[in-house]
Amino acid sequence: xxxxxxxxxxxxxGIAREMRRDPSxxxxxxxxxxxxxxxxxxxxxxxxxxxxxxxxxxxSEQAIVGAAMGAAMTxxxxxxEIMFSDFLACCWDYLANEIPKxxxxxxxxxxxxxxVRTANGGGLGFGAQHxxxxxxxxxxxxxxxxxxPSTPADVVGLMASAIRSDDPVVFFEHKxxxxxxGEPAPPDHVIPxxxxxxxxxxxxxxxxxxxxxxxxxxxAANQLAKDGVSVEVIDLRCLVPLDMATVLASVARTSxxxxxxxxxxxxxxxxxxxxxxxxxxFESLDAPIKRVAAECVPLPFADALEDAVIPTVDKxxxxxxxxxxx
Amino acid sequence: xxxxxxxxxxxxxxxxxRMAIIRRTEKAAFxxxxxxxxxxxxxxxxxxxxxxVGTAAALRPDDYVFATYRGHHHAxxxxxxxxxxxxxxxxxxxxxCKAKGxxxxxxxxxxxxxxxxxxxxxxxxxxxxxxxxxxxxxxDQIAVAFFGDGATNIGAFHEALxxxxxxxxPVLFVCENNFYMEYTPIGAVTAAEHPAADRAPGYQLPAxxxxxxxxxxxxxxxxxxxxxxxxxxxxxxxxxETYRHHGHSRTDPAKYRPAEEVxxxxxxxxxxxxxxxxxxxxxxxADIQKVDERAAAHVAAAVDAAKNAxxxxxxxxxxxxxxxxxxxxxx
Numbered sequence: 001x002x003x004x005x006x007x008x009x010x011x012x013x014g015i016a017r018e019m020r021r022d023p024s025x026x027x028x029x030x031x032x033x034x035x036x037x038x039x040x041x042x043x044x045x046x047x048x049x050x051x052x053x054x055x056x057x058x059x060s061e062q063a064i065v066g067a068a069m070g071a072a073m074t075x076x077x078x079x080x081e082i083m084f085s086d087f088l089a090c091c092w093d094y095l096a097n098e099i100p101k102x103x104x105x106x107x108x109x110x111x112x113x114x115x116v117r118t119a120n121g122g123g124l125g126f127g128a129q130h131x132x133x134x135x136x137x138x139x140x141x142x143x144x145x146x147x148x149p150s151t152p153a154d155v156v157g158l159m160a161s162a163i164r165s166d167d168p169v170v171f172f173e174h175k176x177x178x179x180x181x182g183e184p185a186p187p188d189h190v191i192p193x194x195x196x197x198x199x200x201x202x203x204x205x206x207x208x209x210x211x212x213x214x215x216x217x218x219x220a221a222n223q224l225a226k227d228g229v230s231v232e233v234i235d236l237r238c239l240v241p242l243d244m245a246t247v248l249a250s251v252a253r254t255s256x257x258x259x260x261x262x263x264x265x266x267x268x269x270x271x272x273x274x275x276x277x278x279x280x281x282f283e284s285l286d287a288p289i290k291r292v293a294a295e296c297v298p299l300p301f302a303d304a305l306e307d308a309v310i311p312t313v314d315k316x317x318x319x320x321x322x323x324x325x326x
Numbered sequence: 327x328x329x330x331x332x333x334x335x336x337x338x339x340x341x342x343x344r345m346a347i348i349r350r351t352e353k354a355a356f357x358x359x360x361x362x363x364x365x366x367x368x369x370x371x372x373x374x375x376x377x378x379v380g381t382a383a384a385l386r387p388d389d390y391v392f393a394t395y396r397g398h399h400h401a402x403x404x405x406x407x408x409x410x411x412x413x414x415x416x417x418x419x420x421x422x423c424k425a426k427g428x429x430x431x432x433x434x435x436x437x438x439x440x441x442x443x444x445x446x447x448x449x450x451x452x453x454x455x456x457x458x459x460x461x462x463x464x465x466d467q468i469a470v471a472f473f474g475d476g477a478t479n480i481g482a483f484h485e486a487l488x489x490x491x492x493x494x495x496p497v498l499f500v501c502e503n504n505f506y507m508e509y510t511p512i513g514a515v516t517a518a519e520h521p522a523a524d525r526a527p528g529y530q531l532p533a534x535x536x537x538x539x540x541x542x543x544x545x546x547x548x549x550x551x552x553x554x555x556x557x558x559x560x561x562x563x564x565x566x567e568t569y570r571h572h573g574h575s576r577t578d579p580a581k582y583r584p585a586e587e588v589x590x591x592x593x594x595x596x597x598x599x600x601x602x603x604x605x606x607x608x609x610x611x612a613d614i615q616k617v618d619e620r621a622a623a624h625v626a627a628a629v630d631a632a633k634n635a636x637x638x639x640x641x642x643x644x645x646x647x648x649x650x651x652x653x654x655x656x657x
Contacts, residue, residue, distance in 0.1 A: 026462060055493075058485075058492065060485040060488065062451055062486075063451045063454065063488070065451075066448065066449075066451020066452050066454070066455060066482065066486065067451050067455030067458055067486075067489060068455060069451075069452050070451065070453060070454060070456040070457075070469070071456065071459040071462070072455075073440055073455075074456045074459040074460070075463060078455075093445050093448055093482075097445050097448065098443065098448055103646055103647070104647050105423060105427040105431045106423050106426075106427055106441060107421070107422070107427065108424070108646035109433050109434075109436070110435050111649050113649075166649030166650075240655050241655055241656060242657070244656050244657050276656070
């Protein structure tokens with residue numbers, strides 16, 4: 001095994017490991033077969049597993065996710081790709097009304113073990129309809145599990161748990177991380193859904209992040225360390241289950257909290273995290289909580305404009321400084 | 327296809343009894359709604375019985391069915407009992423979905439009846455997916471999606487037909503064309519005379535327009551399409567013409583339907599048609615009368631049992647979100 005791998009390669013590796021161990025795992029999506037996916041995240045799967053397990057679909061998001069649901073209810077473990085997370089809106093009925101509710105509204109008669117993978121997030125200049133971070137959309141719907149890895153090894157470990165889960169999982173792969181290099185996942189690597197990671201220990205401020213914002217948080221923490229501010233960085237890794245125990249324990253130590261999220265401030269997942277800290281960790285706090293989130297405008301195209309809207313290292317550094325100095 | 331059938335008198339009597347039980351269960355649901363024992367809404371299927379019962383009669387026990395919010399008859403045709411359906415409508419602990427689904431979501435998964443869905447057309451791709459699953463597993467099972475004429479104008483219908491056609495899936499798309507999309511004549515909002523069947527050629531799928539009130543015609547048509555699907559020849563669109571005896575939902579008196587049209591269809595009742603066929607097969611009308619009485623007694627007992635069942639426990643609101651049975655979303 002190579003010493004380093006990319007996040008992009010880890011997606012295919014994570015899927016391939018599960019397909020090797022479980023013949024009920026099948027993939028479907030647009031251009032995922034011989035083409036290897038528009039982001040090249042399924043390269044090699046068609047060659048290894050063939051057309052009986054890797055299915056190219058028409059541009060029919062409802063058919064893709066609806067068919068995955070029907071297959072999941074009848075003995076398969078489908079992994080459906082929605083090319084850009086913005087396109088989840090084209091099949092939102094399935095994510096909002098069908099998949100998360102069918103088990104409940106039938107009194108537990110059916111199970112829906114499926115994964116919907118999707119390329120999420122901005123920073124690449126794809127404009128307003130191909131750049132959104134929409135993990136908060138999924139968080140509004142009880143009944144969906146949500147994973148959003150930040151490293152290649154986490155991609156493999158969380159993919160294993162997502163595919164093995166008997167519950168539906170929306171798996172957000174961050175477009176800005178596809179080229180990220182990191183340590184390959186060890187054999188049989190499995191990260192349980194709902195376990196956050198303390199990726200940097202610190203004593204002054206807790207910085208909670210997810211997916212691409214973990215990179216921003218770590219870069220900001222490095223910069224702040226030079227100024228003597230000690231930042232603890234938590235990678236949530238999942239939004240459901242949400243590991244608030246790790247967050248609350250960290251805030252109890254640092255007494256200060258900043259959340260870095262790429263989805264918009266309005267309705268962003270940070271609102272849920274900080275409301276729980278306000279309700280259950282208020283006594284720990286020595287400063288107001290800050291949220292660094294995307295501004296509440298559509299995502300613009302030009303780099304200078306996009307940087308003005310989404311979180312950046314500078315914005316995180318500034319927020320942490322203010323919180324530490326409060 | 328001819329309307330000659332290989333159904334025996336005993337088999338047809340059984341189908342008649344199933345339809346009679348559904349008809350009386352719907353009547354009971356209506357009555358209990360009016361007396362306040364059923365809350366929410368109901369979309370009664372009186373008049374549509376032959377489509378569900380005829381289709382179910384053509385299926386294998388391991389086949390799959392996906393239905394709509396007007397789905398009491400589909401659930402019961404697939405083996406759900408009158409008692410568990412009525413208990414569901416009455417918010418009882420013994421309801422078929424533990425009183426968490428209600429009228430629009432009756433489900434009998436143990437019998438392959440994988441749900442009733444209340445977002446129009448959403449379940450057509452699911453049925454295609456179940457058929458895809460059967461194909462992947464090599465089981466020769468088929469999947470059936472029942473849907474109304476109104477569903478033929480929503481995107482999921484077209485996405486499902488195209489995917490099922492290009493993947494040659496063993497799925498049957500069975501449209502219950504009752505000529506009204508809720509309150510509006512389907513012809514007023516559809517650029518096709520036959521809303522389901524006329525769209526099928528665009529996906530190179532075979533289609534049949536049939537008398538959906540004749541249980542024998544439905545059964546024979548579905549049997550032929552099912553054999554075709556099991557043989558790997560792909561989907562069929564079946565447009566079964568039928569008619570609601572009630573309005574769209576319980577608040578709708580259906581005054582938009584011309585009286586002579588209603589009269590004509592009431593004279594073309596699925597139960598009457600089946601009774602005539604039974605008599606033609608030599609069955610004594612007195613024996614048919616006994617079947618009616620048995621169905622009435624069956625439903626009366628189901629009503630009593632459902633009324634006397636315990637109410638759903640509020641704690642049940644917090645079960646069955648996840649596969650582990652619970653509802654925990656955070657630590």
